[in-house]
Every structure is written in structure tokens, then in C-alpha cells.
Amino acid sequence: MSDILILFVQVSLILSFFSSNLVLQNKYRQNKIELNPDIIINLNLILILSFFEFDLIYLFGLIIALNIFFIFKNKDDLINLLITFLIIFFFIFTLSIAIFRELKLGWDAQEFHILKTIILFNSGTFFDLQNTIQNNIPHLGHSIWAFFWKISIIDHEFFGRISYVTIFILVCYRVVIKKKLTFFNFTLLTLFIFLSYDPEQFNGYQEILLFSFILLASDFILDNKKQLNLVNTISFLFLLNLIIWTKQEGIFISLILSTIIFFKTKNKKNFSYLVLGNLLLITFQILIFYFSTGHYEIQTSDYSGIFNNFFMIFDIERYYYIIIEYFITIIQYPIILVVLVYILSKRKLSNKEKMLLSFTILSILFCMAAYIFTNHNSGYIYHIKTSMSRFIYSISAFYWIYFLNEFSILFKKKFNELNYK
Amino acid sequence: MLNNYGYCKNEGLGFVKDVIDKFRLEKKDINIQNFDDFPNISWAVYNFTENLNPNFFILINYRGKDTDRSKFDSDKFKLIYNFENCYLFEKL
Numbered sequence: 001m002s003d004i005l006i007l008f009v010q011v012s013l014i015l016s017f018f019s020s021n022l023v024l025q026n027k028y029r030q031n032k033i034e035l036n037p038d039i040i041i042n043l044n045l046i047l048i049l050s051f052f053e054f055d056l057i058y059l060f061g062l063i064i065a066l067n068i069f070f071i072f073k074n075k076d077d078l079i080n081l082l083i084t085f086l087i088i089f090f091f092i093f094t095l096s097i098a099i100f101r102e103l104k105l106g107w108d109a110q111e112f113h114i115l116k117t118i119i120l121f122n123s124g125t126f127f128d129l130q131n132t133i134q135n136n137i138p139h140l141g142h143s144i145w146a147f148f149w150k151i152s153i154i155d156h157e158f159f160g161r162i163s164y165v166t167i168f169i170l171v172c173y174r175v176v177i178k179k180k181l182t183f184f185n186f187t188l189l190t191l192f193i194f195l196s197y198d199p200e201q202f203n204g205y206q207e208i209l210l211f212s213f214i215l216l217a218s219d220f221i222l223d224n225k226k227q228l229n230l231v232n233t234i235s236f237l238f239l240l241n242l243i244i245w246t247k248q249e250g251i252f253i254s255l256i257l258s259t260i261i262f263f264k265t266k267n268k269k270n271f272s273y274l275v276l277g278n279l280l281l282i283t284f285q286i287l288i289f290y291f292s293t294g295h296y297e298i299q300t301s302d303y304s305g306i307f308n309n310f311f312m313i314f315d316i317e318r319y320y321y322i323i324i325e326y327f328i329t330i331i332q333y334p335i336i337l338v339v340l341v342y343i344l345s346k347r348k349l350s351n352k353e354k355m356l357l358s359f360t361i362l363s364i365l366f367c368m369a370a371y372i373f374t375n376h377n378s379g380y381i382y383h384i385k386t387s388m389s390r391f392i393y394s395i396s397a398f399y400w401i402y403f404l405n406e407f408s409i410l411f412k413k414k415f416n417e418l419n420y421k
Numbered sequence: 422m423l424n425n426y427g428y429c430k431n432e433g434l435g436f437v438k439d440v441i442d443k444f445r446l447e448k449k450d451i452n453i454q455n456f457d458d459f460p461n462i463s464w465a466v467y468n469f470t471e472n473l474n475p476n477f478f479i480l481i482n483y484r485g486k487d488t489d490r491s492k493f494d495s496d497k498f499k500l501i502y503n504f505e506n507c508y509l510f511e512k513l
Contacts, residue, residue, distance in 0.1 A: 104425040110432070110460035118464060 007100065009157045009246060011092050014166045015085065017148075018042065020180070022084050023070040026077065029179075034226040035216065035235035036174055039167070043144065044238050047245055049415050050143040051126045061310045062152050075349050083181065084173075091169045091193055096162050099202050103158060107386070109204025113142060114148060114157060120146035121160070130293050141206040142247035164208050166255050171192065171212040175219040176404060182410065188404065191298055196400060197336075201393060210394035215245045217257050218401040223265065228261065233270045236261075237277040244285055249370070249391065251282050256362045312372050323372045325384045326364070329392040334355075336360075336392070339399040358403055363395050429507040432462040433481030434481060436507040440479060444501065444509065451475050457482035472473065477501075480508040 020038040028036070040064060049056060071081070107115060112134045119128050120142055141164075149160025176189040186314055201208040217239055220226050228236070240258060243250040258278045265271040290296045312318060330336045340360065343353050367388070376383035439451060440446065445489030451462045459482070460486040480493060483506055498510035 102425065105460075105464075107460055110462070110464060114464045 006154050007096055010162055013151055014148055014163050014412045018072050018170055019067045023074050024079055034220055037235045040238045043242055046143050046147050052131055053125055056147050061314045065292050088169055090175055092166050104203055105199055106203035108204050113204050116142040117145045121149050126237055127292055135293050136289050136297050138245040141209050167212050168208055171215050177213055183377055194254050207390040207394040209246045211397045214397035218398040221261055222401050228265045228267055228270045233274050240278050244281055252366045260358045261349050263355045318372050319383055322368055322379055325388050330391045333396045335396050339402050359398050429505045432459050433507055434462050436483045437462055437479055440509045441470055446477050449478045451479055459498045476512045478510045482506050
């Protein structure tokens with residue numbers, strides 16, 4: 001019983017940190033700010049402060065004080081705010097209990113993610129992580145985990161990990177319920193969370209954050225009404241920064257996302273700012289790793305001697321394994337298959353569908369390159385079998401957004417037809 | 422947690438917790454090694470801010486010094502306790 005009470009308090013604390021997102025929605029809508037910048041700014045703040053010796057408890061206090069200020073300033077809409085809070089709380093609490101019942105850290109999480117988190121939890125900074133294994137991997141997830149572990153009333157890593165559940169649920173809520181909460185929206189949200197939830201991803205892996213950030217990015221990319229004005233360009237860049245600092249493949253995912261946005265952008269000036277900004281963020285990360293560790297490697301040792309591995313490009317057997325595993329994995333996450341079959345059955349493709357197909361081609365090319373050039377010490381088959389499913393899970397977010405949009409349009413159309421009859 | 426991390430198999434958290442309690446070992450005085458294809462469970466026990474100069478060695482899935490993976494020479498240590506393939510040794 002006391003565990004449940006502590007869980008209740010912890011979920012409340014984490015959700016209070018993100019509560020500005022619930023309060024400021026009307027303001028965002030009025031000002032055409034589409035990317036929930038408060039979530040993005042708060043997480044970027046945690047990232048930036050992890051480079052300095054700064055007690056993050058002050059950041060928590062400051063954000064909570066700001067959120068209380070926002071609530072008092074927008075107190076006209078408190079009932080809606082409370083309902084939203086309760087729904088999000090319900091989902092976070094339920095998923096947290098499900099994870100709590102089967103408490104387990106995954107392989108990579110035990111091998112290095114938790115060790116990095118413990119260092120940050122013990123007031124270490126990014127530079128202290130350079131003495132650990134895999135010292136070229138981004139640490140945003142570890143910083144978030146350590147930050148919320150630190151504010152919990154019980155000293156257990158799980159209470160920090162609930163923040164991953166919170167970010168996942170908050171983003172799911174935002175991409176499904178855009179204006180008013182209706183019975184249809186609520187059902188769709190429940191189904192979406194139920195179908196996209198994979199307990200394995202909450203075992204300390206970073207892909208659940210990647211999934212959430214891609215969800216947020218693709219919701220912006222695939223919505224024709226959302227335009228790349230200057231504010232959205234800056235917000236999108238900060239979102240790409242989160243993706244870059246979550247996992248190393250984030251660099252390539254950020255490049256793919258900023259490339260395909262070309263199809264929807266009328267304002268080519270903002271598009272060029274976005275691409276340039278993204279390249280600068282990537283360069284900045286590489287330089288930080290290079291100067292703090294004296295070298296830069298993608299996935300430490302997995303791609304060392306990549307140029308010596310160049311002739312692997314002719315290794316037909318590798319292609320065979322990659323393609324077989326890719327198909328096995330998309331059966332595991334069938335949303336990709338469903339969406340692709342639906343799109344390919346269409347005669348004429350809209351911009352949205354062109355973007356989706358470009359995303360598919362570029363992500364498959366990335367996947368191919370990643371496993372063709374791998375130099376993993378347990379062999380490429382092991383590398384493919386142990387990591388591809390997590391990569392596919394994180395990119396499935398893009399397909400979910402398309403599916404949700406199409407499903408909502410189809411449902412509304414049918415509903416209107418019935419009403420008309 | 423024991424169901425997931427095992428008693429004297431997988432990561433062997435059950436054995437580790439058990440010997441720490443049974444022999445009242447100080448966390449800064451132990452070193453944990455796993456000789457099978459499982460991650461080291463040290464993260465659940467150590468406090469990484471303290472210097473580790475351990476006197477006690479907890480071995481999980483240890484099948485003797487003749488196996489390929491083992492670099493642990495048990496002759497240089499005193500056996501305190503063992504359960505199946507899990508051992509607690511003390512420095513001589």
C-alpha cells in the first residue's frame with residue numbers, strides 16, 4: 001500500500017513539472033505555436049544543466065513556481081485543466097504500476113545506462129560520464145532519469161524512470177487530443193496507448209524517448225495546417241536537439257526529419273534555417289564529444305575502422321539477414337506494414353504520403369548502412385537481432401501519426417454521412 | 422525483482438542480496454562478478470561515489486577457474502559461502 005502511495009506522490013511531482021503544458025494549450029493555439037515548446041524547453045534545460053555542476057533541485061523548484069504562476073494566470077479554465085490532468089495522471093499511474101509489477105532493467109540499461117544515471121544522480125556532470133564505457137553516447141535520457149530520481153521521496157531508480165512514462169503519455173495525449181476532449185478522442189487515445197505500449201521499451205532503454213520525440217515531430221510534419229513559421233522553426237530545432245542527444249542514431253533521424261520537411265514548407269528561408277541549425281547542432285555534439293574524450297566514434301567500437309569495412313557493401317549475406325530481420329520486426333510492430341500497404345494501394349499520393357514514403361526509404365537506407373558497416377564484437381547477426389526491433393519501434397511513431405490522422409478523418413466522414421442520412 | 426533477476430542464475434541479485442544480509446557485508450567492501458552472458462548487477466548494490474577496495478568477492482554463474490571466461494583465481498581467496506554456481510570469497 002505504501003508503495004502505491006509513494007508512486008502516487010511521484011507521478012504527481014513529475015506531472016507538476018510538466019503541468020505548464022496543460023495550462024498553456026489555449027495560448028499556443030491562439031499564437032499558432034504548434035510544438036508544445038514547454039516540454040521541449042524543460043527537457044533542453046535538464047540537458048544543458050547536466051554539463052555544469054548545478055543542483056537540479058533548484059531547476060525543479062523554479063519550474064514548479066512558474067507553473068503555479070501560469071495556473072493562477074489562466075484560472076478561468078480550471079475545470080478542463082483538472083479533467084486533462086486526471087486523464088493523463090490515470091494513464092501514467094496505470095502504466096507505472098504495470099512496469100512496477102515487473103521491475104526489470106534491460107541488457108544495455110544494466111550495462112551502461114544505469115551506471116551513467118547513477119553518476120548524474122550523485123551530482124556528476126556530463127564530463128564525469130567520460131570515464132565510463134560507451135563514452136560517446138548521448139546522455140539526455142540519463143539526465144532525465146537522474147533528475148526525477150533525485151526529486152523522488154524514495155531512493156530507487158524506478159521512480160526516476162517514471163519520467164519516461166510521463167513524457168510518453170503526455171506526448172500521446174497531445175498528438176491525439178488537439179482541441180476538445182470528446183468520447184471519440186478519449187477512446188482513440190486509450191487504443192493508441194494500449195497498442196503502442198511495449199513494456200520492453202520501458203526497461204531503461206532510450207528508445208521510448210526517441211519514440212515520443214519522433215511522435216511530436218511527425219505530428220508537426222504530417223499536419224498541413226501547421227506551418228514552419230519562425231517560432232515553430234526554433235521549437236523544431238530544439239526538438240531535433242533532444243533527438244540528437246537521446247541516442248546516436250538520433251543524428252541520422254534528425255537529418256531525415258529535417259530533410260522531408262522540405263515537402264511541406266512554403267517558406268524556404270525557414271527551411272534553410274532549420275537544415276543549417278540542425279547541422280550546427282550535430283557538429284556541436286561531435287565537437288563536445290571530441291574535446292571531452294579526445295576522440296569521436298559512433299557507438300564506440302561498433303563502427304571503428306568503418307573504412308576498412310567498406311567492402312562489406314558487397315556482402316550479400318548481410319543484406320539477406322537485414323531484410324529478413326526487418327520484415328520480422330515490422331510484423332512485431334504491424335502499424336508500419338498497415339500504413340505502407342494502405343499508401344501503396346492509393347492511386348494518387350498527397351504531400352503527406354510522399355513525406356511518409358521518403359521517411360520510409362531514408363530510414364531503410366540508414367538501417368541498411370548501420371548493419372552493413374557494423375563491426376560489433378559479437379558479430380553483425382547479434383547486432384541486428386538485439387537492436388533492430390528497438391530502432392523500428394522508435395521510428396514507428398511516424399506511421400502512428402499518419403494512421404491516427406487518417407483514422408480520425410475517416411471516422412468523422414462516416415459519422416457525418418450517418419447524420420446526414 | 423527476484424523473479425526477473427534470479428537467485429543464483431541470470432544476474433543473481435537474490436544471492437547477492439542474501440550474502441550481503443547474511444554476512445553483514447559493507448557495500449563498499451564487495452566486488453561482484455558475473456561469469457555468464459548477463460549484465461553485472463553491481464548497479465543495484467554499489468554506491469559509485471565510494472572508493473572500492475573490496476575484501477569480498479561475490480561470483481555469480483562461476484564454474485571454476487578452468488573455464489575460458491574466468492580470470493578469477495579462487496586459490497588466492499578463502500571460500501566463505503556457496504550456493505550452486507554462486508560464491509562468496511574473501512581476500513586472504
